[in-house]
Amino acid sequence: MKRAMWIVILVLITIALGVRVLGAMGKELGTTRPTSGEALAALSPPSQQSEGNTIITAQLIARRSLYSMRLVTPPQIDGNLSEWPAGDSIELNRSTAYTFMGGITGLDDLSAVIRSGWDENALYFAIAVRDDILVTDSTDVWRDDGVEIGLDGLYDRYPWGPDDHQYTIVADGRITDRGIPTDAISAAVLIYSGGYNVEVAIPMPQLIPGIPVSGTVMGFTIGLRDDDTGGNWDAYLIWEGTTTADRPEQFGTLIFTERLEDRIAILEAKIVRLEKKTQELLRTLSEFEQLTPP
Ligand SMILES: [Ca+2]
Ligand SMILES: [Ca+2]
Ligand SMILES: [Ca+2]
Numbered sequence: 001m002k003r004a005m006w007i008v009i010l011v012l013i014t015i016a017l018g019v020r021v022l023g024a025m026g027k028e029l030g031t032t033r034p035t036s037g038e039a040l041a042a043l044s045p046p047s048q049q050s051e052g053n054t055i056i057t058a059q060l061i062a063r064r065s066l067y068s069m070r071l072v073t074p075p076q077i078d079g080n081l082s083e084w085p086a087g088d089s090i091e092l093n094r095s096t097a098y099t100f101m102g103g104i105t106g107l108d109d110l111s112a113v114i115r116s117g118w119d120e121n122a123l124y125f126a127i128a129v130r131d132d133i134l135v136t137d138s139t140d141v142w143r144d145d146g147v148e149i150g151l152d153g154l155y156d157r158y159p160w161g162p163d164d165h166q167y168t169i170v171a172d173g174r175i176t177d178r179g180i181p182t183d184a185i186s187a188a189v190l191i192y193s194g195g196y197n198v199e200v201a202i203p204m205p206q207l208i209p210g211i212p213v214s215g216t217v218m219g220f221t222i223g224l225r226d227d228d229t230g231g232n233w234d235a236y237l238i239w240e241g242t243t244t245a246d247r248p249e250q251f252g253t254l255i256f257t258e259r260l261e262d263r264i265a266i267l268e269a270k271i272v273r274l275e276k277k278t279q280e281l282l283r284t285l286s287e288f289e290q291l292t293p294p
């Protein structure tokens with residue numbers, strides 16, 4: 001009799017879990033997969049909120065966007081970008097920058113290609129910088145070769161909340177948040193002939209509460225500094241906006257997205273874990289059954 005009761009409970013648990021998994025899959029099938037990072041027409045500001053994250057439909061985005069792809073496997077933060085899957089990217093150079101200061105002779109002098117990824121734990125960036133001469137001779141991070149990532153995690157256009165950051169990664173590996181050294185994020189620089197790669201992992205609690213979902217939007221811009229002569233910087237590019245530390249209303253956006261096949265792979269892995277748990281539960285029940293009452 002007891003065994004029958006446990007089996008009924010087990011079946012109910014399995015059905016409940018199955019419904020949750022299928023429900024999630026159904027939602028994902030309804031997700032629109034963006035195809036490019038081009039600027040989209042401005043209609044009105046976003047308003048929809050979910051679990052503390054700002055969710056938005058693509059047609060409401062004003063400035064240029066970078067689509068951040070959900071990663072099945074987190075990248076190794078070592079500056080080697082070879083494990084990154086193909087995905088959306090933006091090019092930052094004197095032709096594409098909203099803000100351009102100083103002198104730049106060409107793409108070899110200063111330019112970058114930026115990609116982004118995310119999972120439940122962190123937001124990732126892969127940045128390949130072309131810079132002919134690397135200089136990191138100054139105490140102030142903004143006077144040397146390096147990249148700046150401006151983020152408005154809640155996309156509330158308010159610049160001074162706990163969700164707002166200006167991360168700088170200098171070509172020599174120094175990491176700051178608004179100019180102050182930080183170990184809240186992980187970043188690695190790999191120098192190569194003609195430039196350097198920057199790979200970054202920003203823990204999600206730095207940006208938003210809870211777990212991100214496909215469709216989450218953050219305010220985002222990226223800056224690139226060039227020092228070829230020592231001392232102060234020689235050139236400065238900002239993708240969207242006039243500063244990476246303030247005025248997030250001028251930023252572009254980072255839109256979280258995912259490929260259906262990746263989502264299915266993640267769900268399949270979850271189902272495998274559930275199956276293992278179910279087997280463990282059955283083993284425990286079996287042990288319980290074998291107990292002889294006193
Ligand atoms: Ca890597
Ligand atoms: Ca240069
Ligand atoms: Ca904010």
Ligand SMILES: [Ca+2]
Nearest residue numbers: 133145227228
């Ligand atoms: Ca340089």
